[in-house]
Structure formats: structure tokens, C-alpha cells
Amino acid sequence: MLETDDWAALDVARDHAIRYLKDLDARPVDARSGPAEIVAAAPPALPNGGEAAEAVVRELVDLFDPGLVASAGGRFYGWVTGGTYPAGIAADWLTSAWDQLSGPGPASPAANAADVIVGRWLVELLGLPDGAMTGLVTGTQMANFTALAAGRNAQLAKVGWDVERRGLAGAPPVRVVAGRERHVTIDTALRYLGLGTDSVVPVDCDGQGRIVPAAFGDAIAAAAGGPLLVCLAAGNVNTGSFDPFAELIPVARAAGAWTHIDGAFGLWAAASPTTRHLTTGVDLADSWALDAHKWLNAPYDNAAVIVRDPDALLAAMSTNADYLTPNETTVDPLAKVPEMSRRARGFAFYAVLRHLGRAGVADLVDRTGAMARLFADRLGALPGVRIVNDVVINQVLVEFADADPAAVAAAVRASGEAFVTPSKWAGRPVLRISVSGWRTDAGDVDRTVGAIEGALRSR
Ligand SMILES: Cc1ncc(COP(=O)(O)O)c(C=O)c1O
Incomplete structure (x- = not known):
């Protein structure tokens, strides 16, 4: 009972x-x-x-x-994991209580409007082209997939192939130029899209993971002449580096390619005057993916796909049936994303952006970046410890002369003090620290460095 x-x-x-x-x-x-x-x-x-x-x-x-x-606290540095601002949590609670169906527009004018407002704010905040269309999805995996679906559609349409109707069997091949250090979700998206990972023409990167322009030019020249997607990165998942967009995108454009930028966390650098220079030229791309649940510290699951040409996004994603009764004044949420019924995630996204304002987003980017540099300074000063990357945003890679990073990470986690994870860079084992949570302060860095020192001592 x-x-x-x-x-x-x-x-x-x-x-x-x-x-x-x-x-x-x-x-x-x-x-x-x-x-x-x-x-x-x-x-x-x-x-x-x-x-x-x-x-x-x-x-x-x-x-x-x-x-x-x-992971919502100040000493969690695994993967790229933000915490959540109270404004976002409260909005998330309301989202569940309101229980809006965010799919067909008339099912919730409120949810429909939240998507539109967030999209407009993002485009302006990040300096992306006016008129670009935003869909809210579950994460950058899904944003990469959605953006590349739009790109696949547009590139095949240019050669007279309607992929939505005819599928890929018999279609002209689509090539994908992408850096060797691309995020694995690009490959996953290509698998989901039926393009396959063999479609990738991999391009050499420098020691920070940035695409080498000369190698890019060669790859474009080799792949040009048919449907062509280019994938660039704003924020390498290990080093936090940025591809040189202003140099690369004009080359891609001249070859008629669709350029997509995976900016899962790094694209937020465009919101701060201190780091904006890293993103120079991002506005030249055709599509962008970024998470709200990482560096923006919105609750899971929340991310955006932004596409310059709304028609390309709608052609790839929109769906209709007589019973759906589309909205007449705005585009329905379901027309911009892979899902039909969907959580109204625009409310939480709205709440965090509104809570922070433009200055608050910039401050978040700057503060976490400052904490990453503090980590690099403190750890780099220890004997037998080397910082491997240029700490340009919130990512720090640490190499030990005579300690296994996986063992150090395990000991730090076991101490309960902090959470760090191992990775590999240039084939060598490293410790990876991602300062993505809004709560991290100098005291947290101090305690974490202490825990790492303790782990090194007790070997
Ligand atoms: C650069 C980059 N792209 C894509 C992703 C995938 O994002 P999500 O886990 O939100 O799908 C990540 C996750 O860390 C990332 O760092």
C-alpha cells in the first residue's frame, strides 16, 4: 500500500x-x-x-x-568533469518537476523557447556566425555525430546525392581530414554515420597535439575533389591545445570542405578575453560541438551542436508525421537533434548561463586556467617531475622520472584526497589533471599536490 x-x-x-x-x-x-x-x-x-x-x-x-x-567537488580532476552550480541543479529539479516533452514544439512552448534562447546566447558569447542554429543534445559525442550528419548531407547534396533518401550504398565516397590527435568520439561518430573510420585521412600533429598546417595542406590536396569533411579541435582532451583555425579553415574552404570543430570544453575559451586568441578563426567553420556539463559546470547531460547553415541541420535531423503538429513560429526541438522525445535540457543550460553572465563564464575559464597553471608551477618544481604540455587552458600533463603515473593516480585516489587519472602522451605514460570544476581553489591544489607528493614518497 x-x-x-x-x-x-x-x-x-x-x-x-x-x-x-x-x-x-x-x-x-x-x-x-x-x-x-x-x-x-x-x-x-x-x-x-x-x-x-x-x-x-x-x-x-x-x-x-x-x-x-x-566529482562535483574541488578536488576531482578526472577526464574533463565539471561540477554543477546550484542554479543549474535547481533548474534541473524544476525540469523534472515540470516534466516537459521537448520534442514537438506545441508540447512545450517553454522548452522550445529555452532552446532558442540558449542557442542565441551561445552564438553571441562564442563569436559564432549570426543565424547559426543550435540543438541541445546529451553530450559532445552526440553533438559531433549530429554536426557531421549535417556535413555529410550537405557535402553529398553538392554532388547531387540525397543521402537522406538514398542512403550511402552507391554514394560517392566521403573523405574526412582530421588530426591524429582527434578525440575518439569523432571516430565513433563516423562509425554511426556509416562513413567508417577508414574514411579518415589522418594529419600529423605537433608536440602539443595541434595539426601541422603543411601536413594539413597535403592531406586536403590528396582528399579534395569529392565530398570532404574536416574535423578540427578546440581543446585537445589531453593537452588542451587548439588547432590553428585561421590558418587551416581557409584551406579547407578553398577545397569546398565542411569544417567541423570539436570544442567539447575548449570552445568556452572563446568566452574569455584572456584565452579568446586561442580560438581565432573558429567562426569560419561550418559546425561546432560543445558541452555544458564539462567546463560550464551545468548538470549532466547537456551539450550543444551549432550549425552555420540551419537548412543543413534540418535536412539531416528533422522528422515529421501527421500526428506531430509542428510549431509554426519556431523550429521544433525534435527537428534539430537525433532524439524525438527529449528532456528539456535548455532550462538548466539557461540557468547556468544566466547565473554566470558573460563575465562569470570568462571568470570561470580564467580561474580554472589559473589553478591549472598553479598545478604546473607547484608540480614542475618537484624533483623528478616534468610538465609535458603548454598549459594554455585547464589541462595539465605530468611525467615522472621514476614513478608510474597509473600507480601515483591509484595512490592519490586511495588517499581520498583527490581524483586524478593516468593517460598517455606521445606514447609515454603521464598523469592527467583537468581543472574543470567551479569549486577548485588554491587550497584544493595545495591538498592535491600534497597527496601526489605523498604518493611519490611512499613508493
Ligand atoms: C575533446 C572532446 N570531444 C568529445 C568528448 C566527448 O564528450 P561527451 O562525453 O560529452 O560525449 C570529450 C570528452 O571528454 C572531449 O574531451
């Missing part, structure tokens, strides 16, 4: 959430339990009887709390 006052569950969740966020700094950063222990502690089969909502929330907390990682 269910209890009637299930609304109390919301109060319990709110109280727990606020306590969790306030106590975040005091808890060990890594989880205390692994998934197998949590699975073992849960009912093995779904019980026949239901449970009151409030009790379910309490059970959720008891069962899953040991497996939580304090």
Missing part, C-alpha cells in the same frame, strides 16, 4: 542534496564501494510490493551513497 503523502519525498531529496553538496569537501573524493557491492546490497529481484516515495528516497541515499564519487 502506498502512502498518500508522497510529496514528502521531495523534501527529503532536497534536504539530502543540500547536505551532500555542503559536505562535499569533507568526504573522500573516491567512492567507498564498487558497483558489485552495491548490486549485492540491493534486492536481487524487484519486490512485488511497492514502497512509499519517501522511503524510496531514503533507500536510494543509503544504497548508493557509498558508490558516489565527489
Whole structure:
């Protein structure tokens, strides 16, 4: 029998959430339990009887709390993981409570409008071309896929091939020029799109992961003459480096290519006067992908695909059926993204952008960048420790003369003090530190450097 006052569950969740966020700094950063222990502690089969909502929330907390990682806190530096601003969390709660269907426009004028407003703000904030169209998707994987679908459509249309109708069998081959250090989600997108990873013409990169212009020119010359996609990066996932857009994109354009920029986190550098120079020329591209859940510190899952030519995006994504009754004044959310029914993620995106304002986004980029440089200064001063990359934004790569980065990362995580991860750069093992959370301050850097020193001492 269910209890009637299930609304109390919301109060319990709110109280727990606020306590969790306030106590975040005091808890060990890594989880205390692994998934197998949590699975073992849960009912093995779904019980026949239901449970009151409030009790379910309490059970959720008891069962899953040991497996939580304090990634929303100031000492989590794994992958590229932002925290969440309270404004974003609150908007996310409202998104669930409002439970809007963000698909056919009339299903929620509010959700439809949030997408439009966020899109307009992004284009302006990042200095992208007026009139570019934005769709909100789950992450940059999906944004890369969506943008390259639009590019595939447009490039094949230019040679008279309607890929939406005819598919790829028998189509002229599409080549993809991309740096050797491209993010793996570009390859995944090409697989999803039926282009296959063999379509890539890989281009050599320099020691920071930036495409070498001369090699790019050669690759374009070799691949030109048919449908051509070019993938560039704003923010290499390891080094944080940026391809030289102003040099490369005119070459791609002259060859008639569609240029896409994977800017999952790095594109936010365009929002700060301090780092904007790194993105010079991004506005020349045809499409862009960026996450809100990484460096902007919006809640998961939230990202944007932006396409210069709205018709190309709509041709690749839009869908219709008699029962959908499209909106007459704005483009329906479902016309711009792969999903049909979809969370109204524009509300949380709106809330974080509105909370920060232009100056706040710039400050976030600058502050986290300053903390990354502090890491580089502090760690680089230790004996046997070398900083491998130019710290241009929020990424730091660390090499040890006589320690295995994976073992150092494991020891730091086990200490509960911080969360760092190993990677490889130029084939060599490195420790990777990504300062993406809004909470990280000099005290956090201090504690993390202490934990790394401790790990090095105790080998
Ligand atoms: C450069 C780059 N591109 C794409 C992605 C994939 O983004 P998401 O995990 O949001 O799909 C990442 C994730 O770290 C990234 O750093």
C-alpha cells in the first residue's frame, strides 16, 4: 500500500542534496564501494510490493551513497568533469518537476523557447556566425555525430546525392581530414554515420597535439575533389591545445570542405578575453560541438551542436508525421537533434548561463586556467617531475622520472584526497589533471599536490 503523502519525498531529496553538496569537501573524493557491492546490497529481484516515495528516497541515499564519487567537488580532476552550480541543479529539479516533452514544439512552448534562447546566447558569447542554429543534445559525442550528419548531407547534396533518401550504398565516397590527435568520439561518430573510420585521412600533429598546417595542406590536396569533411579541435582532451583555425579553415574552404570543430570544453575559451586568441578563426567553420556539463559546470547531460547553415541541420535531423503538429513560429526541438522525445535540457543550460553572465563564464575559464597553471608551477618544481604540455587552458600533463603515473593516480585516489587519472602522451605514460570544476581553489591544489607528493614518497 502506498502512502498518500508522497510529496514528502521531495523534501527529503532536497534536504539530502543540500547536505551532500555542503559536505562535499569533507568526504573522500573516491567512492567507498564498487558497483558489485552495491548490486549485492540491493534486492536481487524487484519486490512485488511497492514502497512509499519517501522511503524510496531514503533507500536510494543509503544504497548508493557509498558508490558516489565527489566529482562535483574541488578536488576531482578526472577526464574533463565539471561540477554543477546550484542554479543549474535547481533548474534541473524544476525540469523534472515540470516534466516537459521537448520534442514537438506545441508540447512545450517553454522548452522550445529555452532552446532558442540558449542557442542565441551561445552564438553571441562564442563569436559564432549570426543565424547559426543550435540543438541541445546529451553530450559532445552526440553533438559531433549530429554536426557531421549535417556535413555529410550537405557535402553529398553538392554532388547531387540525397543521402537522406538514398542512403550511402552507391554514394560517392566521403573523405574526412582530421588530426591524429582527434578525440575518439569523432571516430565513433563516423562509425554511426556509416562513413567508417577508414574514411579518415589522418594529419600529423605537433608536440602539443595541434595539426601541422603543411601536413594539413597535403592531406586536403590528396582528399579534395569529392565530398570532404574536416574535423578540427578546440581543446585537445589531453593537452588542451587548439588547432590553428585561421590558418587551416581557409584551406579547407578553398577545397569546398565542411569544417567541423570539436570544442567539447575548449570552445568556452572563446568566452574569455584572456584565452579568446586561442580560438581565432573558429567562426569560419561550418559546425561546432560543445558541452555544458564539462567546463560550464551545468548538470549532466547537456551539450550543444551549432550549425552555420540551419537548412543543413534540418535536412539531416528533422522528422515529421501527421500526428506531430509542428510549431509554426519556431523550429521544433525534435527537428534539430537525433532524439524525438527529449528532456528539456535548455532550462538548466539557461540557468547556468544566466547565473554566470558573460563575465562569470570568462571568470570561470580564467580561474580554472589559473589553478591549472598553479598545478604546473607547484608540480614542475618537484624533483623528478616534468610538465609535458603548454598549459594554455585547464589541462595539465605530468611525467615522472621514476614513478608510474597509473600507480601515483591509484595512490592519490586511495588517499581520498583527490581524483586524478593516468593517460598517455606521445606514447609515454603521464598523469592527467583537468581543472574543470567551479569549486577548485588554491587550497584544493595545495591538498592535491600534497597527496601526489605523498604518493611519490611512499613508493
Ligand atoms: C575533446 C572532446 N570531444 C568529445 C568528448 C566527448 O564528450 P561527451 O562525453 O560529452 O560525449 C570529450 C570528452 O571528454 C572531449 O574531451
